[in-house]
Amino acid sequence: MRTKIKDILSRDEADYKVNVKGWVRSFRNNQFIALNDGSCLANVQVVIDLGTDENIVKKITNGASISVDGSVVASQGKGQRVEVKADSVTILGECDPEKFPLQLKNRPSLEYLREIAHLRFRTNTFGAVFRVRHALAYAIHKFYNDRGFVYMHTPIVTASDAEGAGEMFRVTTLPFDNPPRTEDGAIDFKEDFFGRSTNLTVSGQLEAELGATAFGEVYTFGPTFRAENSNTARHLAEFWMIEPEVAFNDINDNMDLAEDFIRYLIKYVLDNNREDLDFLAQRLAEEEKQKPMNERSEMGLIEKLTFVVDNKFERITYTDAINILLDSPAYKKKKFQYDVKWGIDLQSEHERYLVEKHFKKPVIVTGYPKDIKAFYMRMNDDGKTVAAMDILAPGIGEIVGGSQREERLDMLMKRMEEMHISHEELYWYLDTRRFGTVPHAGFGLGFERMVLFVTGMTNIRDVIPFPRTPKNAEF
């Protein structure tokens, strides 16, 4: 019966028999094995006799997998309280040190580790990141389950291309070198697998709204695909998104939910993944030391997370945001590359100014001009703005985008016409407004952006196991 290293270290007692299995992180002095089994960040020290069979000792190399039978004893050394005194060591899988691409003592760069993503889980950093990622995923389900939400699986393959959330990946079984054609030469999607043109989903929101008008409170948590040629540290072609949708909620309820949600997730990880977070905090602090003074962040990772848990997000309207920007020293000194005036979409530099310079905390911006937002957002009484809300996080930018939805059939149809979206194609969406329509609201939280925020990592490719980005679908 195998005992996990996490259990040995947290039990913190001596004088009992165990079997431990894991991967060798380092082997010192022909005697001391630092063994890691992924159950926690820390290694357990395995001590073997100097007289151990040389054929075994030779195979205890970095990366090798071993099984150890022995006793947990109080350590004579300084670095640990308990260690495993081995009675016998079995090599499960050898690891040729000459060929093993992961050499931990060389401080491999994140970029290099990305090239060996199949092995990078075996590092402290990625071990911590992906344990935290898991904890966040679990906490998401727990948060909504505890509040009576129904977890809804919205389709991955969709025929709807009206969501306007970005470029889509086509799903087809047609031969691309010689597709069937209609009489006028267009590709005949009637011949395709689904009998129509289909794509990978860019959002589960429209389907989630259907669920919300029956269950009241639903959420989705699934993969999402955007075929945008985005090459940034914040974009993936395949990413995960959480989209709660709640009947009878207005925009203020929506903000409350999003804020409670984010704060809950951070608190969950602070309470349950402290060892990993402390390691990531230390990693980040060392990285910050490399930066010039004026680029360093004022707070450490733990401090930042605690601050977010303890403080309300700032809530401002789009119009307030524009006025703050117009009044800012940055604007007056012409520091902004893009001009500021009512009606523009806020640029990255504007969002960063609001979040990182002016408020220095997460900011919720509401009431955006209708012309820069999607058709389904509820029109405000002024006829110019919609009940949209974006949550902007320091260092990440937009982490949540949501709105109260337009529940009034006539208003919704008018907006769709203005934006050239077919009523026929979305008849099922409009039906929710035809039959027992209710006010409702929801939002989308980018899961990887949340993981970025919590772990303090800076590239989104380092918080998803196998990133899909333009020109990269390895593994």
Next chain:
RNA sequence: UCCCCGAUAGCUCAACGGUAGAGCAGGAAGCUGUUAACUUCAAGGUUCGAGGUUCGAAUCCUCGUCGGGGAGCCA
């Protein structure tokens, strides 16, 4: 997609247009309660690819590939 920067030993990085180096890893030997163990020795290179300039190119120029930072699009 656009702008800027980069690619040199397995990894992290040096090298003014003039003999490609170091640390670590890996190999050999030693030491033995170590903590990224330590000490000694030996080995390790198509300088990303294709062209070009030059007596001579890692170094300069052009194109390409890949990576990083920023922007756009967004979550």
